[in-house]
Amino acid sequence: MNSGNTTRHRTKFTVRIECDDGKRRKKEVNIPTFEYLEIGDRVRYLPKFPQPFEKYDKRKDGEVLCMFCSRRNPLTETACAFCHKPLIK
Numbered sequence: 001m002n003s004g005n006t007t008r009h010r011t012k013f014t015v016r017i018e019c020d021d022g023k024r025r026k027k028e029v030n031i032p033t034f035e036y037l038e039i040g041d042r043v044r045y046l047p048k049f050p051q052p053f054e055k056y057d058k059r060k061d062g063e064v065l066c067m068f069c070s071r072r073n074p075l076t077e078t079a080c081a082f083c084h085k086p087l088i089k
């Protein structure tokens, strides 16, 4: 239930999550999150964060999206360069 595959919808900035329980849920996302997530990405949904999607496989991007301010940081960093909160990896 806390993970699934994403499908992107360009018009409304929503992603459709197919959860491990087989149910599909639509989530509205901000633009940086929308641009970060790609179809078929395996994500973890962490609703306690402002930006609640964490990709399982971040290596192909080489970047991690801050869970707090939704900005991209290099995968080598441990804290966000913009809001200085820890990066979830």
Ligand SMILES: [Zn+2]
Residues within 6 Å of the ligand: 066, 067, 068, 069, 070, 071, 080, 081, 082, 083, 084, 085
């Ligand atoms: Zn940040």
